[in-house]
Each structure stands twice: as C-alpha cells, then as structure tokens.
Amino acid sequence: MLSYRHGFHAGNYADVLKHSMLLQVIKSMQKKNKPYVYIDTHAGAGAYSLTDDFAQKTGEYLDGVAKLWDNTNLPTALADYVEAVKLFNGEYDELSVYPGSPSVVDAQLREQDRMLLHELHGTDHDLLAEFFEQDKQVKVIKGDGLKGLIAAVPPLERRAVILIDPSYEIKSDYIDVANTIIKAHKKFATGVFMLWYPVVKREQTEAMLNLLKNSGIKKQLRIEQAIHADSDEFGMTAAGLWIINPPWQIDELATEALTYLEPLLSHADGHVKVEWEVGE
Numbered sequence: 091m092l093s094y095r096h097g098f099h100a101g102n103y104a105d106v107l108k109h110s111m112l113l114q115v116i117k118s119m120q121k122k123n124k125p126y127v128y129i130d131t132h133a134g135a136g137a138y139s140l141t142d143d144f145a146q147k148t149g150e151y152l153d154g155v156a157k158l159w160d161n162t163n164l165p166t167a168l169a170d171y172v173e174a175v176k177l178f179n180g181e182y183d184e185l186s187v188y189p190g191s192p193s194v195v196d197a198q199l200r201e202q203d204r205m206l207l208h209e210l211h212g213t214d215h216d217l218l219a220e221f222f223e224q225d226k227q228v229k230v231i232k233g234d235g236l237k238g239l240i241a242a243v244p245p246l247e248r249r250a251v252i253l254i255d256p257s258y259e260i261k262s263d264y265i266d267v268a269n270t271i272i273k274a275h276k277k278f279a280t281g282v283f284m285l286w287y288p289v290v291k292r293e294q295t296e297a298m299l300n301l302l303k304n305s306g307i308k309k310q311l312r313i314e315q316a317i318h319a320d321s322d323e324f325g326m327t328a329a330g331l332w333i334i335n336p337p338w339q340i341d342e343l344a345t346e347a348l349t350y351l352e353p354l355l356s357h358a359d360g361h362v363k364v365e366w367e368v369g370e
Contacts, residue, residue: 098147098148098150099148099150100138100140100150100151100188100190101138101140101150101151101154101155101156101175101185101188102148102150102151102153102154102155103150103153103154103315103317103329103351103355104154104286104288104315104326104329105151105154105155105188106154106155106158106168106171106351106355107313107315107329107330107331107347107348107351108191108255108286108329108331109171109174109175109189109191109194110167110168110170110171110347111167111284111313111331111333111340111343111344111347112191112194112195112251112253112284113167113170113171113174113194113198114166114167114170114337114340114343115251115282115284115333115336115337115340116128116194116195116198116251117170117198118337118338118339118340119249119251119282119337120198120200122249123202124202124247124249125200125202125203125204125247125249126203126247126249126250126251127203127204127205127206127242127245127246127247127249127250127251128192128195128199128203128204128205128206128250128251128252128253129205129206129208129239129242129243129245129250129251129252129253130191130192130195130205130206130207130208130235130252130253130255131208131235131236131238131239131252131253131254131255131256132208132209132210132235132254132255132256132257133190133191133192133207133208133209133214133218133230133235134190134191134192134209134214134218134255135190135209135213135214135217135218135221136189136190136192136193136217136218136221136222137178137187137188137189137190137193137221138187138188138190139186139187139188140185140186140187140188141186151185151188153355154355155172155175155185155188156185157354157355158171158172158354159172159185164350165343165346165347165349165350166343166346167343167344167346167347168347168350168351174189174194174197175188175189177197178193178197191253191255192205192207192218192221192222192228193221195251196222196225196228199227201227203227204227204228204229204247205222205227205228205229206229206231206238206242207222207228207229207230207231208231208232208233208234208235208238208239209230209231209232209235210232210233210234210235212232215230215232218230219232235254235256236254236256236266236267236270239252239254239270239274240270240273240274240277243274243277243278243281244277244278244281245278248280249280249281250278250281250282251281251282251284252274252281252282252283252284253284253286254267254270254271254283254284254285254286255286258287258288258290261294264294264295264297264298265297265298265301267285267298268298268299268301268302268305269301271283271285271302271334272301272302272305272307275305275307275334279307280335281334281335282333282334282335282336282337283333283334283335284331284332284333285302285331285332285333285334286329286330286331287299287329287330287331287332288326288328288329289314289316289320289326289327289328289329289330290325290326290327291322292320299312299332299367302332302334303367303368307334307368308368308369308370309334309335309336309366309368309369309370310332310333310334310366310367310368311332311333311334311336311340311341311344311364311365311366311367312330312331312332312363312364312365312366312367313330313331313332313333313341313344313348313363313364314328314329314330314331314361314362314363314364315328315329315330315348315351315352315355315356315360315361315362315363316328316356316360316361316362316363317355317356317357317360318356318357318359318360319359319360319361328360328361330363332367341364341366344364345364348362348363348364349362
C-alpha cells in the first residue's frame with residue numbers, strides 16, 4: 091500500500107512524470123486568452139521539504155527530480171519542469187523543497203484563471219489552506235475530492251484541467267475513481283481529465299483503466315513509466331497518467347520525455363509507454 095502522506099514520495103520518478111506533463115497541459119491551455127479552472131481532487135499539502143524526516147526516510151527524490159537537477163539539453167517538458175522546481179526553490183539553486191501539483195499550477199496562473207483544491211486529510215488541508223491563504227484565485231475545500239469534482243463540473247469557464255491523484259490506500263478507490271470520472275465526463279465532456287495511477291498490483295490498475303477505456307469516452311491517452319517489471323516484490327513498480335482530451339502534441343512531448351527518462355530512472359526490466367487507448 092502507498093503511504094497517504096505524499097511527503098514520503100515527493101519528487102520521485104512518478105512526480106517527475108506527473109508534474110512535467112501537468113505543466114505542459116497548463117501551458118497548452120494558456121495558448122488561448124479564455125480563462126480556465128484547475129480542479130485538484132487530492133491536492134495534498136502544497137509543498138514538501140526534502141530535508142525533513144518524511145523525504146529523508148525514503149530518499150525517493152534522489153532517484154527522481156535530483157537526477158535531472160544539473161542536466162542540460164533536456165527535452166522541452168523536462169526542461170520546463172526543472173525550471174519550475176528551481177524557481178520554487180528560490181535563489182540558492184539547491185534542491186531542498188518540492189512543489190505539489192497546486193504549486194506547479196499556481197506559478198503559471200494568469201489573472202483570469204482560478205484553482206479549486208480539495209484535500210480531506212486534516213493536517214495536509216490545514217497546510218494547504220495556509221499556503222494559499224492570501225490568494226483570492228484559489229479556493230481550498232476540506233472534503234472528499236471525488237464528490238467535490240461532481241459538484242464542480244461543469245465550471246462557469248467551460249474550460250478546465252482536472253487532476254485526480256488519490257492515495258489508492260483502499261482497494262475500492264480504483265473503481266470509485268473510474269466511476270467518478272465517467273460521471274463527471276457526462277456532465278462536462280470537454281474537460282481535460284488527468285488521472286494519476288500507480289502500479290502496485292497490475293490487475294487492480296488495469297481494472298480501473300479498462301472501465302474508462304470501455305466507457306465510450308473518446309480521446310484517451312496512456313503515459314506510463316515502469317522502473318521495474320510488474321512484481322509483488324518492489325511495491326510501486328510503475329506509475330502513469332491516463333488523460334482524457336489531452337491537448338495537441340502532449341503525446342509527442344511525453345514520448346520525448348520518457349525516451350530521455352527511461353535509461354536515467356528505470357532499471358533494465360522497466361519500460362515506458364505512450365499509447366492512444368481510445369482515439370477520436
């Protein structure tokens with residue numbers, strides 16, 4: 091089982107993929123002047139120290155963002171991602187803090203855009219609310235993000251990026267997530283839905299993704315990096331994004347990024363995958 095508290099995992103290989111692609115989706119949305127809303131169903135604490143006990147206990151960031159920190163000639167998505175994390179760390183150019191998904195988006199937010207953040211965990215909600223306390227473009231809600239998503243769509247802007255990034259600590263989370271996305275899509279078919287998923291037990295993950303794949307929803311893209319082959323021995327062996335309505339060229343940007351990341355972060359038995367599971 092994955093630890094709910096993301097501080098253990100901040101900046102790991104799964105975050106590299108998730109946040110590099112999230113950033114490119116946001117940049118794509120901003121090619122139009124029309125406003126959009128960013129909806130996060132499991133927003134976390136907003137920011138994470140890489141020097142505290144959580145991060146130091148696992149050291150997962152050392153096999154993630156840290157391996158990109160001083161690299162040059164990065165592909166576009168990874169170069170933008172590293173630049174965003176460096177800006178978040180300030181003037182010292184040292185990797186000591188890591189931005190959560192809301193912070194990645196917040197740095198890109200324009201005057202006409204807004205964020206709607208859900209977090210159920212008491213401590214993380216309080217940290218998140220404090221982090222964005224002075225930001226009038228951000229609303230932080232303490233509650234079930236899946237229920238909150240259904241209530242939030244369709245948004246007034248009629249443009250949205252929706253990140254669904256649950257803990258998956260409960261087995262039923264997998265099916266609940268898929269059913270919620272299908273329900274939300276029926277209310278708001280043009281939104282960009284970004285589902286982050288882990289691979290701990292492949293059959294659980296694929297059952298969730300197959301529900302989406304067979305739902306009748308069009309334009310579904312899988313982006314996945316496995317650092318090991320599927321196994322019961324290594325915990326989370328892979329992680330990915332399942333994107334409904336991905337913006338133009340996200341598949342190409344993902345392919346470039348994963349081609350670079352595979353030899354850097356994966357073991358010999360790993361793999362990467364960028365596939366249109368459902369076309370137009």
